[in-house]
Amino acid sequence: MSVISKMLKRIGRGPSSRSLKKKICYVPGFFFFFLIFLVFELKSRYFCTLSFLTFHEMPYHLSPRVSRLQPLDGNFCYHLYERQLSSEQIELNLNISENVLKTLTNSSKNVMIGGASHPIDCISKYRVNIVVPFRKRPEQLRVFLHYLHQYLQLQEIDYRIIVVEQSPKMQFNRGKLFNVGFVESQKRFPSDCYIFHDVDLIPLSLNNIYACTKMPRHLSSAVDTFDYELPYCGIFGGAVAITTQHFQSINGFSNMFYGWGGEDDDLYFRVSQAELSVTRFEKDVAKYKMLRHEKEIPNPNRFNIMNKNKDDHNIEGLNSLNYTLLSYEPKSLFTWMFVHV
DSSP, X not given: OOHHHHHHHXXXXXXXXXXXXXXXXXXXXXXXXXXXXHHHHHHHHHXXXXXXXXXXXXXXXXXXXXXXXXXXXXXXXXXXXXXXXXXXXXXXOSOOOHHHHHHHHXXXXXXXXXXXXXXXXXBOSOEEEEEEEESSOHHHHHHHHHHHXXXXXXXXXXXXXXXXXXXXXXXXXXXXXXXXXXXXXXXXXXXXXXXXXXXXXXXXXXXXXXXXXXXXXXXXXXXGGGTTSOSOTTOOOSEEEEEHHXXXXXXXXXXXXOSBSSHHHHHHHHHHHTTOOOBEEOTTTSXXXXXXXXXXXXXXXXXXXXXXXXXXXXXXXXXXXXOEEEEEEEOSXXXXXXXXX
């Protein structure tokens, strides 16, 4: 036996051999857990990335309105921003006083009482009701209205802005206000497309067409406060566009979430349960600025409510909505609904 063989034999009998064998046994286990981690990491990142459409894919996913009054071969608008990627921007003024807003009201001859507008020289392919839940943020509402009316008219959208204000008796219920806005709007001025929009979010790209897609769309997927990145795949809040048919099929928002948080994640679950997928456009198109505001206190029961709602979507939502409409008024730049929920 050679010297080397003898040395290897002694090493094999020593305590270090058992330690080495244990280490070798750990290796497959390490790689197994690493593989599981890699699969989940790729799933969250890769499939999230797949949900983003490039600008050139956008027109094929937009859903033209169902025209009830105009012939299909009518003089439809060209809709420049869905055909050509533009860097044009609207100046965002963050200090809008009542007088400045009145000036916009007087100069915007194309905005009708109730905050509705449509192109004068052509028929828009897209008609949308924009529902905004509101309470105690007048400064943000002024900025939002001043900016969005200019934005939507440049896009040649047929639209109406509906502001649903909640009475002060209960904690704020964002999802329920959206449901109220939908139900009341369908009674008075029905639309095939709805955008549910927070008052503190401002779209920065005119290429982000305010219309519904064939699947529910997360418009505000790139917000400045998140460094224009998607925080997680299941986020579905801020500003979302969804057809009337799809919104009814998922039974709307939950009415259970009083306080901040939960209703948008619950909406994503409802969409998934209905076997619908969420559409998002690329970051340069879906850019938003969030207006500054005091941070809301999270609802401590939101996760419990979400777990409970997993089995209650069919019986809790639009079909269980109860509220009191305290006041209704078509104002100069928006339709105002004051409700107790």
